Amino acid sequence: MATLTSGKYPVQDPISSRAHSMRALIKHHAGPHLAFVPDRSRPIPGPRDVLIRVKKAGICGTDRHIWEWDAWAAGRIPVGIVTGHEFVGVIEEVGSAVTKYAPGLRVSAEGHVTAWTDYNSRTGNAHIASDTKIIGIDRDGCFADYVVVPEDNVWPVHPTIPDRIAAVLDPLGNAVHTVMAAGVSARSVLITGTGIIGLMAVTVAKAAGAGRIFATDIDPRRRELARRLGAVEAFDPRDDAWIREVRSACRGEGADVLLEMSGAEPALSQGLSALRNGGTAALLGLFRGPITFDINSLVIFKGCSVLGINGRKMFETWYQMEELLLSGRLELDDIITHEFDLQDFVKAHETMISGEGIKVVLNIGD
Numbered sequence: 001m002a003t004l005t006s007g008k009y010p011v012q013d014p015i016s017s018r019a020h021s022m023r024a025l026i027k028h029h030a031g032p033h034l035a036f037v038p039d040r041s042r043p044i045p046g047p048r049d050v051l052i053r054v055k056k057a058g059i060c061g062t063d064r065h066i067w068e069w070d071a072w073a074a075g076r077i078p079v080g081i082v083t084g085h086e087f088v089g090v091i092e093e094v095g096s097a098v099t100k101y102a103p104g105l106r107v108s109a110e111g112h113v114t115a116w117t118d119y120n121s122r123t124g125n126a127h128i129a130s131d132t133k134i135i136g137i138d139r140d141g142c143f144a145d146y147v148v149v150p151e152d153n154v155w156p157v158h159p160t161i162p163d164r165i166a167a168v169l170d171p172l173g174n175a176v177h178t179v180m181a182a183g184v185s186a187r188s189v190l191i192t193g194t195g196i197i198g199l200m201a202v203t204v205a206k207a208a209g210a211g212r213i214f215a216t217d218i219d220p221r222r223r224e225l226a227r228r229l230g231a232v233e234a235f236d237p238r239d240d241a242w243i244r245e246v247r248s249a250c251r252g253e254g255a256d257v258l259l260e261m262s263g264a265e266p267a268l269s270q271g272l273s274a275l276r277n278g279g280t281a282a283l284l285g286l287f288r289g290p291i292t293f294d295i296n297s298l299v300i301f302k303g304c305s306v307l308g309i310n311g312r313k314m315f316e317t318w319y320q321m322e323e324l325l326l327s328g329r330l331e332l333d334d335i336i337t338h339e340f341d342l343q344d345f346v347k348a349h350e351t352m353i354s355g356e357g358i359k360v361v362l363n364i365g366d
Contacts, residue, residue: 023364024082024144025345032069034083034143036345043140043148047097050151052107054364056167056339057142058086059352060196061286066137067349070288077137084143085111085136088157088166089365098151106157108169109149110314111135116152127311143342145365155318161325164336167361169321172332173312174284175200176321181307182257182282185209190246190255192237192271193262193285194222196359199229199335201259206230207329214246214255214274216267219355229331237270246274254279265291272298284309335359 021039028035045051065073066083077083091105101107114121114129121129135141135149157166165172175197182189189210191201194217205213206229215226215234223234235242247254254276260268263285272293275281281304299306312318324330338357340348342364351357 022145023342025084025342027066027077027079027081027083030069030074030079033067034345034349036343040082040144042146045093045095045148047095048151049095049148050091050098050101050107050154051093052087052089052109052142052147052149052154053092054087054089054142054145054147055366056088056163057084057362057364058168058171059084059348059360059362060086060171062137063349064353067353072286072288081136082140082142082144082147083136084141084362085134086168086170087142087147087364088163088169089142089147091154092146095151100151101154101156106159106166108155108157108166109135109147110153110155110312110318111141111170112311112314113139113150113153124313124316126314143345143362143364155315158322158326161322164339164361165325165332168332168336168359169318170312171197171359172200172204172330173317173321174309175204176324177312177317178259178261178282178284178309179204179208179210180317180320181309182259182280184257186211187256188250189213189257189259190271190274191215191226191231191259191261192267193217193260193264194219194226194234195261196335197284198222198259198261199225199358200332201261202226202229202231203329203331203335204324205259207324207327210257212249214249216242216270217262221355222358225334225358228334237267240270243270243274247276250276253277256280258282259284261285263287265293269293269298272302272304275302275304277302278304280305280307282307282309336361339363 020042024040025034113133213231215231216237226234258271258275258281260283336359338360352360
C-alpha cells in the first residue's frame with residue numbers, strides 16, 4: 001500500500017475496496033502525527049470477543065503523547081497500531097463463545113484488557129493487573145470504524161446517556177476513581193490542573209458531596225470554567241501566593257484533600273504545600289519523567305496519605321459513574337467543546353493540543 005502526503009500529514013492510498021475493510025487512524029511511523037488509512041482490514045473477533053462498530057471516540061492526553069511522539073510514546077507505542085481508547089458504539093458481531101451480549105446493543109468498554117489470572121485481577125484490582133494490555137496503546141484501538149474487545153470488558157450504556165457523554169466514559173472514570181479514592185465528602189478539596197480530567201473532577205467532587213473546592217491552572221479560560229462547575233476559587237499557580245490563601249481559608253492549616261491532575265512537577269510541590277498535615281493526596285497526573293520534590297517536608301513530616309491512581313476500578317468505578325450520570329448532578333456539556341468527523345483528525349488533534357478545545361470527540365459512525 002502506497003503512502004500519499006498531504007502537506008506534512010500522510011494519508012494512505014487506497015488500492016482496493018475490500019468488503020471487510022474499514023477506515024482507521026494509525027501510528028504510521030516512529031515520529032509525530034497519525035495517518036488516515038481508508039482500507040485497513042476489519043478486525044475479526046475471537047470466540048470470547050465482540051466486534052463493535054464505533055460511533056464516537058474521544059481524544060485524550062495519552063493520544064496527544066502518541067501524536068507528538070514524546071519519549072513515553074517512543075518507548076511504548078508499536079508502529080502500525082490503530083490508536084484511540086475512549087468510545088461508544090454498537091455491537092456488530094459476537095464470538096462463538098460470547099453469552100452476555102448480542103448484536104445491536106449500544107456499548108462502551110473498559111480499555112484495560114487482562115487475562116484475569118494474576119493476584120490483582122483475582123482480588124478486585126484488575127485495573128492494575130500485571131498483564132494489562134490497553135486498547136489503542138498495546139493493541140488496536142477505536143479510532144476506526146470497528147474495534148474488537150473481550151466480552152468481559154464490554155459496558156452496556158444506559159439508554160438515557162447520550163453518545164457524546166458515553167464516548168468519554170473512560171476519562172470520566174479516571175476522575176471518578178480519583179475523587180472516590182480520596183474520600184472528598186464534607187472535606188475541602190484542592191484540584192491542581194484543570195485540564196479535561198481535572199475539570200471533570202470538579203463536577204464529580206461537587207456531586208460527591210465535597211465541601212469547598214479550590215482549583216489551579218495557568219489557563220484563565222479553564223479557571224473560569226472550573227468556577228462555573230463548582231470551584232469556589234481557581235488560582236493561577238504561577239504566583240505562589242495562592243498557597244497561603246488556600247491554607248488561610250482552611251482553618252490556617254490547608255486543604256483536606258489534594259487531587260493532582262496536571263502531571264506538572266511544580267504543581268505537585270505546591271499542592272502538597274497547600275495540603276494540611278494528615279491530609280490525603282491522590283495523584284493521577286502523569287509526569288514526563290523523574291521529578292524532584294521535598295518528600296521529607298511535604299509527605300513524611302506531614303503524615304499525609306499519598307495515593308497513586310491508575311485508570312478505573314473494574315467495574316466499581318463504572319457503576320459509580322453511571323449512578324452519578326443518572327442523578328443529573330454532573331455537568332459535562334461545557335467540557336466537551338468540539339466534535340469533528342474522522343477525516344478531520346488533524347484539525348481535531350490540533351484543536352485539543354492548542355488548548356482551543358477542551359474535550360474533543362471524533363464522529364466516526366452514525
